[in-house]
Amino acid sequence: MEALSLRLHDNNELEAGWIEAAKNGDPEAQAWIIDRFTPPLFRFAYRMLGNEQDARDAAQDTMVKILRNLERYDAKWRFTTWMFSIARNTCIDEHRRRRWRSDSELPDVADSAPDALELTSRNRKNEHLHEALQSIPPLYREVLVMYHFEHLKYQEIADALAIPIGTVMNRIFRARAKLRDAYEHIESRDGTPSPATDRQDDA
Amino acid sequence: MSRQHVPDPLMQQFVDGEVDDSVAVAVALHLDACPACATRAAALEPLASVFASSEDPRVPVGLVESIAVAARAAERPGPEPALAAGLMGLALCLLLLGGAPTEMLASSATMMSASFTVVGALLDHTGTLAPVWLLSASLATGVAFVVARNLEQARRGRVA
Numbered sequence: 001m002e003a004l005s006l007r008l009h010d011n012n013e014l015e016a017g018w019i020e021a022a023k024n025g026d027p028e029a030q031a032w033i034i035d036r037f038t039p040p041l042f043r044f045a046y047r048m049l050g051n052e053q054d055a056r057d058a059a060q061d062t063m064v065k066i067l068r069n070l071e072r073y074d075a076k077w078r079f080t081t082w083m084f085s086i087a088r089n090t091c092i093d094e095h096r097r098r099r100w101r102s103d104s105e106l107p108d109v110a111d112s113a114p115d116a117l118e119l120t121s122r123n124r125k126n127e128h129l130h131e132a133l134q135s136i137p138p139l140y141r142e143v144l145v146m147y148h149f150e151h152l153k154y155q156e157i158a159d160a161l162a163i164p165i166g167t168v169m170n171r172i173f174r175a176r177a178k179l180r181d182a183y184e185h186i187e188s189r190d191g192t193p194s195p196a197t198d199r200q201d202d203a
Numbered sequence: 204m205s206r207q208h209v210p211d212p213l214m215q216q217f218v219d220g221e222v223d224d225s226v227a228v229a230v231a232l233h234l235d236a237c238p239a240c241a242t243r244a245a246a247l248e249p250l251a252s253v254f255a256s257s258e259d260p261r262v263p264v265g266l267v268e269s270i271a272v273a274a275r276a277a278e279r280p281g282p283e284p285a286l287a288a289g290l291m292g293l294a295l296c297l298l299l300l301g302g303a304p305t306e307m308l309a310s311s312a313t314m315m316s317a318s319f320t321v322v323g324a325l326l327d328h329t330g331t332l333a334p335v336w337l338l339s340a341s342l343a344t345g346v347a348f349v350v351a352r353n354l355e356q357a358r359r360g361r362v363a
Contacts, residue, residue: 030274031271034267034270034271034274035267038262038266038267038270039262042260042262042263042266043259043260043262046260047260052260052263055260056263056266056269059266059270060266060269060270060273063273063274064270064273064274064277067274067277067278068277123256123258125252125253125256125257126256126257126258128253129250129253129254129257148254149254149257149259153234153235154231154232154234154235155231155232155235156235165228165231165232166224166225166227166228168231169224169227169228169231170224170227173220173227174220176220176248176249176250177220179250180249180250183250183253
C-alpha cells in the first residue's frame, strides 16, 4: 500500500510538472496532456452521450477548451476534477444541440438498441448497463459516470458540478435507484435474471 | 466518522440511500478518505457485479491524433483580427469620403480604436478573449459615430 501511495504521489508530481509546462506553452507538454487525458474524456463523453461520434466531438471540444484555458486551472483541484467539469458542460451543450436538431434526423440514443455486430463483441451485461445508463436523465447519469466509472470522490464530484456534497449524495441515491430499475426492466425484457435478484438469492 | 470504519448496518443503509442527509454526507466524506470502506460500499451495491464486469469503451483509433491537430488549429488566431481589420478599413473609407474636420476626427478615433482591437486580437493567440475584442471594437465604432453625429449637428447649428 505504501509503495502504491508513493507511486501515486510520483504520478501526481509528474502530472503537475507536465501541466505547469503546458501552461507555459510547451508543445510537448500539451501533447502529453492530450495523450494522457483523451481516453478518460472519451469514456466520459461516450457514457454521457451514448454514441461514438458525439463522444469523439465532445472529447475534442473539451480538450481544445482545456488547452485554451489552462492558465485558469487552479492546482488546488485535481486536474481530472477540473477536466470533468468542462467535459460535463460540453456534453450538456451537445445534448442541447441534439434537442435543437430534429428528432427524426438524430435518433435518441436511449431508444437505440445495439446492433447484432456490437452484441457479439461486448458482453450482454455491459450492453444492458449501457442501455440502462442512457435511459436515465443526464442529471443523474453524470454523477454515476463520475463516481462508478471515472472513480471521482464524492467531494470531487461536488467540486466538478459546483454543488454541495449533500446534493451530490441525493442525486447519487436517486440515480442508483433509477439505474437499478432501468437495468432490471431491460433484463426482464430480455428474460435474464437481475443482479438484485442474484443478491437476494445469495443472502 | 473519519477515524472509525463505517459499521456494516449503517453502510448498507447508506448504500440503499436510507440515511439522513447529514449522515450521508459524513459517510461519503469518510469513504472519500478510506479506501477500505469505499471498497466495502462498492461491494454492497445492488449492481456491483454489473459495474465490476463493465468494459470501458474503446478509444477510436486516431482520436488522439485528430485532437492534437484540432488543438494546434485552435492556437492560430481566428477570423476576429480580420474582422477588426475590416472595421479599420471601413473607418478609412469614411475618412476618405468625408471631408468635414469633425467627421475626419471621428473617423480617426474609429481607426485608432480598430487598430487597438487588431493589436489586441493578434496578441491574443489563444482566441480566448475574442468576444471581448469584438465587443470593444463594436462599442468603439458606435461611440465614434455618435460623437461624429453630435459634432456635425453642433457645427450645422453654429452655421445656421
